[in-house]
Amino acid sequence: MRLFKAILLLMLIVGVVPTLMVGWLSVSHTRELLVRDAQELAQERVKQLRLKAEIFLGEPTDAVLGLARIPGFFGLPLEAQQTHLASVLNQRREVLALTVFDAEGKRLPGLQAFSKHDVPPTALAGHEERALALLRGIEGVRYADVVKDTSGGEPVLTLAFPVGEPVRGYVAADLSLADLRNMLEQERVGSTGFAYLADRRGHLVAGGGGIADLGEDVSKRGPVAHVRQQLEGKPDMEMFHVGNFGEGRDAVVAAYTALPVLGWAIVSEQPVEHAYRQVDTMEQRILLGLGAAILVAVVLAALFSRNLTRPLKGFISGALELAHGKFGVEVDIPQKNELGELAQTFNYMSKQLLAYDMENRGLYESLEKGYLETIVALANSIDSKDAYTRGHSQRVGDVSVQIGRELKLTERELRQLQYGGILHDIGKIGIVESILCKQTKLTDQEMAIMREHPAIGDAIIGPVSFLGAVRACVRHHHERWDGTGYPDKLKGEDIPLLARIVACADTFDACTSTRPYQKAMPLEKAMEILDNLCGAQLDPKVVQALKQVLAKQGVRLEGHRLPVKLAS
Template identity: 85%
Template sequence: MRLFKAILLLMLVVSIVPTLMVGWLSVSHTRELLVRDAQELAQERVKQLRLKAEDFLGEPAETVLGLARVPGFFQLSKEAQQTHLASVLTQRREVVALTVFGPDRQRLPGLQAFSKHDVPPTALAGHEERARALLEGIDGLRYSDAVQEADGGELVVTLAFPVGEPAQGYIAADLSLGSLRQMLEQERVGSTGFVYLTDRHGHLVVGGVAGLGVDVSARSPVAHLLRQLERNPDTELFHVGNFGEGRDAVVAAYTVLPEAGWAIVSEQPVAHAYLQVGTMERRILLGLGGAILVAAVLAALFSRNLTRPLKGFTQGALELARGKFGVEVDVPQKNELGELAQTFNYMSKQLLAYDMENRGLYESLEKGYLETIVALANSIDSKDAYTRGHSQRVGDVAVQIGRELNLTERELRQLQYGGILHDIGKIGIVESILCKQSRLTDQEMAIMREHPAIGDAIIGPVSFLGAVRACVRHHHERWDGTGYPDRLKGEDIPLLARIVACADTFDACTSTRPYQKAMPLEKAMEILDNLSGAQLDPQVVTALRAVLAKQGVRLEGHRLPVKLAS
């Protein structure tokens, strides 16, 4: 049904009615864009003003805070402390007063400095009063509300902060807001807009609407700001939008200076902020005539773009059927085909994720199996110091032989398990026989020869080791049929068991045992050649010789110190 609507739309595109609809949509969309642009402009304006205001407050505040970083400030002599205070006043002209208080929040005699020589008593008293008010419950940098000094003096704000942890004392400073006031008063928002700075109570600090302290909380943007602060006092607020109604409607943006708790507000009447909207609407209407001519071309392109993606879907489906998960179809259209492509790509990615997850789970499970198998083999080898590591080595050599015989990865894995577990049945042999240092008696040998059957019984209930049972049960069968426990002969012996038998014999020859020392590789291979066709499969012995040759071992002369790769 939706495809039918798309084809119907294609027919309507060549007519005048849809073109007019597109024009109307374009006008609506352009209006939204221009409104958004105007709001973004207001947003960017307050962002820049906030950065400037933070610099106006932050740079002198950072200079004053530098006193807290003076090593042992309160242990310095009074002359040295006065020198530091004077240095701050010299570095930053915005700092107009400095006072140092002791840990009891009482002013320290002689540790007060002003940028002016003649400070009226009222200004001095006001500075100390604001500083003491800030020291109540202070645990970091705090700012007071902005005040106008008596007799038309400077617009200042007081900051205070503790020094040391716990506090060894406190420092308070008055910062002049003259430069900040000048900057905001010079800021223009179009021909009729303005910006201003309010404190946390909705009272004007500086700006273009009135004087200091005037209550502007009733202005729509400020009222909205105060409501937001009441709900989320610790949130860093930022907002832009239309406020008010009728003639009082404005496009405004505000943001909060977090440390001082002040807000910068930008206002501009809606009629002036959106002046370009009407202009652009007229231009778009003039372009509708040309859009009618373009409609016919769009119809042809639409038809082409409708059928082209189908080839991509077909090819992608075939790739998925072949197991190539993760393949994607590139359909940039924003229609039903585009949605279908997104769904197809999502499905393909999900299949890839599931495949990778399953592979990881399988590998993790297989690793756990192998670790368990190695632990079982180690429990056998630990009973006899001379055979420690024997099972692991047999598994490694068996895998090398199997790789030389071009066995599959599954068969190589079974060889690894079979080599490690081939002597698992020795768990059931008493240690007096298993660890005996001298030659076994016939009766003891008969008991020892029971270990393949015991091992087969042990791993029999473990389903995933079913293919490994042949290695455990038949690794002592002989090529000539005289082995045990089943006296199998020749190729009746499973291939994996024949490989493990060869690897077992090879490791027995090249390892030190109670009854023999480790043999050189030449001697070991000479013994295996003699056993070939009698005890061992000739083809397997030949494969072992090829493995040694690939490892760089020359059996005709001396052998190199090369270890078989695992």
């Protein structure tokens, strides 16, 4: 497989890397061009919108300012002045109202005209209030904030300017921005974009997209916040800007410019994903082409590499089977070349390994049998001292293995349990027979001597390296779960698992076999004692495993006891 991968990787590098480099260069270069084109288009759009807005605002404003250019306007008869006012209203339907004030800022009687016959008192009061507010300290043309007309709901802009030098009076006018609003609402910026107009305070004047109503605050939108920052203290600044604003799903490509004097911002917004749709489409096409090219390269490289490395798969699988111990396996490579000769050599080696393995298995089994016989002989030497305990060590070993198998231990651990159960009382060799075989209760001194047998047993088998893992069973099978056992007073999980299993099996056999001080108990009574010892002397998990062993052998722990013999 390594050779196959090496050949495949080499061919992929030769075929794919140049393709990827060309594709990457094409994508990056084309992306820059398309992004720049999209931004230039957005900038050109706001330039056109500004030109239209200047026309919408400039023509009615010029018509109103024409009153200031009439020679001696304030010296004309009242009828002539009214005629001029009516002329402006008739010429420009965007002019909704005209009011003339004297030099003191007081409205001149008869010099107030409206484009509508019936003007609500609230509209009249609002017009005069906005006009008077503009007259304070006025030097040139001044504009008020856009408001909503109470009668038609259309946006209205109020302006005022002085007339004469020195100032003879003032003229104030209300201009309708309905046409400007309609123009912006109808402006299409791609499929989902829109354009809008915001005043110097960041309030919406007019616009599409349904972002807000007239007068609502849009200053938090990225483009508006940016343009307001640029215009701060410089309302007449000439500017055009385009860029990306926002993050994630709210990201937009926006272009903006400003209307001089007014300080208003004209903004064009479009979601990034739609503004750069051409970029995404181009990238998808290039990536699709790259994917097809890479797929073809991979297929061709794989076919070529497979034809070169197919004969080696037999060697690889055969070698893996040998590594897993399946000796005697052969590989079938009929080719009449060096690979065929290598296959014959491999098959001969495999057969020789099979013969050696069979011979070693026989020797190992014979050696293990000898070990087990020696262990059993040692255990029998202990049991022979006490007729009542004859066979006890073997039974403890058998029960321990059954419990260990229920706890899913490995075969190696089960074998160690077998040896540990047989040898757990090996230390009793060092206990004098007068104490070991005493049929009455031991004194405290005799009990202290008897409790030395785990340490004695540990010292006996300690030098035998083969029994190294068994030492825990021998030394700790009298430790208690609550930490009050001996010889080391280990507690809970600190006691080795194998020793906990042997301790449970030892207790179980002591309860179910006849001893000098007690008769064999019924199975229910024995399990009742083990239940009482759970969490104090014995590991509850091990006791539960013993119950499962009995249950699998058809033993019911409630009601009448069925005779049973644990399998060895």
